[in-house]
Amino acid sequence: MSPTSPALSAATGPVLLGPGALTALRPATSAAIEGGFWHARREVNARASIPQGPSLLESAGNLHDLRLAAGTAEGDFRGDYPFMDSDVYKWLEAASWQIGQIGPGTEDGDSRRADLVRDVDRIIALVAEAQQPDGYLNTWFQVTKGGERYKDLRWGHELYCAGHLIQAAVAHHRATGGKDLLRVATRFADHIDTVFGPGKAIDGFDGHPEVETALVELYRETGERRYLDLAAYFVDRHGHGVIGGEAYCQDRVPLREAENVEGHAVRQLYLLAAAADLASETGEAELRAAGERLWQAMTATKTHLTGGVGAHHDKEDFGDPFELPNERAYCETCAAIASVQWSWRMALLTGEARYSDLIERTLFNGFLSGVSLDGESWLYVNPLQVRDGHTDPGGDHSARRTRWFRCACCPPNIMRLLASLEHYVASTDGAGLQIHQYATGRFSGEVGDAVVGVSAHTSYPAAGAVVLTVEESPGDRPWTLSLRIPEWSSRHTVRVDGEAADARLDNGWLRLEREWAPGQRIELELDMTPRLTRADPRVDAVRGCVAIERGPLVYCLEQADHPGGGLDDVVIDVTRPLTAEERPDLLGGVTTVSAAGRRRALPQTAHWWPYQGVGHGDTASAPGGDLALTAVPYYAWANREDGSMRVWLPTS
């Protein structure tokens, strides 16, 4: 692969590669989602989730803490964590992307945009006032620790917060052109650059990666090479026992030597996103190889069917290979987001379709489950099973949706990904346009010095038909439209202007090379027949089970659809067909999948010991009866009454 021309690079969005970046692909030069599934979800994000941010940050104390640090309010610090500020920054990032989205010109749009701009500017002013003269900014340490700094790199989250400040500032600058927050962020980055590094006061790094990938973005936005160098320094110091040597803090083994992902899932993935950023900007082969190796290891051994990662509640850890529990799947929503961010960087770096396969799976399942259908409550953990008789612990790790968390990292993280989602849909490589995700909208790339663009129309994932229309094409040269054929797809057809098309399948990419003319129509049809899926036999947790999937969606059973009993005794009959049914009335409009099943005969409950000799006389009670199973998309679970849920269904 060769570096692509930066000439027509996109003007906004995350991962805006630097001019010398050495990647296979670059972000689309323009991208807009205008209808369909994701548009509806983004409308909820724009109209419900994001506008409520300021009042939630006020009531949780985050804005109060900024005022305390600025000396403009009195009282005690509120909140339990040194990273309270990061919630504010993530919301600012989400709101900034959103401001860039809201179409001006309509009365509704103008008024919503103005409200949001007012909130963002007000909160940016709070942040600026809280910053110390030398650029340092962390309300927890300023208010509760008498200004102590960088004494607890393992847990202090000072650079983590700086990273989210930088990300917010870059987003604000890219989306609005505003420089106020960028000035604050740059001052903090400059301060960090005076303190950390070889021969400087501190040789170390933050226990929670984030500043690394943020500094690369700041380099991209400002052109200042020293931010890239500082990011490289931080990435390289991990894994050498510098801050204690724990896997939790990504300090046990250097990335370039690691054989599998480990430790705190979000920390690992943010670090890997930074490594991919560095490999993109510098072309370092070893760092790229580490990313490829670790991504393969993660997906092959440590990823749940939903794309969720992180098997342990304890230390939010990845867990061991093939240790993928259902009821105790941690699958933090933030880890799903981090996985998408890393995978997108790897997709651009390598050009390989599999990274966007995982992005699709994660977006539609383990990520989207994190927000309720109304956009007003959240899941921090995303289990694949809730048992009959579950005693919910409440709190952040509840299996019930919660209005806000004590550790509120996930909600504004969801907001910022949804608000910038169009930038994960398409890319360009100088020779054409790649469509990574299927969504109704418009996407452009570049071929040499010319713009190429398509519009897309689809009700995906409700149906598998995607119609693309060429909107812009130079007309004087061939270029390639590449469509990702998802890993889950076993059958597809493609037609150009109504006729079966000659297209080659290239490692997940369907390549259509033509001298395209505006108005040409490409019809892709992916077979959406519901299917049963099984796991590698080493995934002990789901031995003897199958899952229902349809298109990119993982399905689950919920107790609400199976009155008169729980779900722990349900068995699916895999010899009977699955049936899909559109249910516009249900859960905001879903396609359900029906299957034949039964309630199993259970051992007599009167016996006190649940283990018996093989071949002993069966003490089972009377067999249970047949049961029609109704599965709903996993992303929509926990939007009705409390009850049990399961993704993996025993077959006998």
Add this chain to the structure above:
Amino acid sequence: MSPTSPALSAATGPVLLGPGALTALRPATSAAIEGGFWHARREVNARASIPQGPSLLESAGNLHDLRLAAGTAEGDFRGDYPFMDSDVYKWLEAASWQIGQIGPGTEDGDSRRADLVRDVDRIIALVAEAQQPDGYLNTWFQVTKGGERYKDLRWGHELYCAGHLIQAAVAHHRATGGKDLLRVATRFADHIDTVFGPGKAIDGFDGHPEVETALVELYRETGERRYLDLAAYFVDRHGHGVIGGEAYCQDRVPLREAENVEGHAVRQLYLLAAAADLASETGEAELRAAGERLWQAMTATKTHLTGGVGAHHDKEDFGDPFELPNERAYCETCAAIASVQWSWRMALLTGEARYSDLIERTLFNGFLSGVSLDGESWLYVNPLQVRDGHTDPGGDHSARRTRWFRCACCPPNIMRLLASLEHYVASTDGAGLQIHQYATGRFSGEVGDAVVGVSAHTSYPAAGAVVLTVEESPGDRPWTLSLRIPEWSSRHTVRVDGEAADARLDNGWLRLEREWAPGQRIELELDMTPRLTRADPRVDAVRGCVAIERGPLVYCLEQADHPGGGLDDVVIDVTRPLTAEERPDLLGGVTTVSAAGRRRALPQTAHWWPYQGVGHGDTASAPGGDLALTAVPYYAWANREDGSMRVWLPTS
């Protein structure tokens, strides 16, 4: 059942029922383990574990903290927990029981006894010096909190520590007759009685139960009824939201209304032990019924095959019904001990054999795994699986044995149970003697005003033969020798004086009623053929798996016995026979069980996604080869090199 005569009650041991106790059974009037399996384990406890206690408590800071509280040393408080003192008390309890064991009259015994007495007396003096004038004693609060008291009932552990102090004092008094520690404990108990209770300064209880069962023992030892009343008050206040309402602190639901065990496993079980104590002393039917109901629910839905309980690392929680993970089984050693303590109280209360079935299973498996074969290192958690590629977190929750823990609750808890184990072997009911566990030794009970006694000889569980000889019998009346037939046993024979005996099986008890004469010989033979065991189908974690058991022992595979590969791809062939082999050279002498198996064909590792459509072409690699499986007793695992381990074996 009717209350039994207290006339000839045992003079030592835990659970020394009060004179008015209303139980089906009472502890044996005398009990001694003199040979065989448990004798060997107790010798290690007596000669390695217990004697090292004082130096470990010194190096961990516990004794230093006592000196700080007494004002006889200077420096910082050492250790991270408010319950540092309880480690000292549990060791004192263990050492006290041990002093009562060591046979005087031999040079070795006299010298070991003198050493231990010297250590115990020295440490009791430290404890007495640290006590405050009004009886209060907790070094954490005295040293680090400026004497603040009872402000944090959820986490303070002040009454928890008081409970272990009382248990130690009762043990010391029963085993040695010494009153020094009893005076300290009584003063603390009297202080607590002035502070806690209806109309007193504090209406509440300690977040970690322990003082409740200890106060019942103090009542038994002193005859002071108000200790029993205080215990009843504490037990009754649980579950009413008094200290926050969490299941973790046993404050979510009152015991008398609870349907299943919940929350922190050790806290739940110590509380239930106290409830059984109260029901024993008061005869309260409702509390007894709650114990029976919760014990049934725990064993039927929340107990691992090893007897281990507590499914979650997070909050050390019981987890949901049938949520019994293997690799993340918490199964804290202390929870196994607490389960034994509760079950023994229920066995005495009800006379039912099943409680001692669980005790046997727990002792031989999930408890004994907590201590290394040499008695010098420990496991805090007792998982049922360690995966290939496991990244050990180190620390207290390591799957590798550790010399001592930061939270060192388990090691001295193991010591005290092993040192008092003979008191869990036999009981009496006024009409005969019940043998609950099979161990070489001597056990006596009472029939009316007469003593009845047997000696037992057995190599159990290496072999299934137990020979009992009547040693004492009045000769003028019939009495019943009851032998527990374990729940795992599918076939047994019994002979009296060489002839097949007429005995009825009564709900787990083999009843032999005779006018016994000294010298009569009862031969019980339990079939020790190795067997395969499966779980209730709702235990998702082990679907499609079997476990190997032999007698009361659960077996596991360890990587050390299967060179050339891991264990995650191993399959057992259940159609081929199991073979037992005595291996005196291995792991201190064990019986191994061999089985036929193979390494399974695995999906191609090059593929990145471990989930595939059912019926898709199999992408498996070449089939693995046959593999002879060698299983070792679970209690002996983790005594060789690090490596994977598993109890449950896939069958296909």
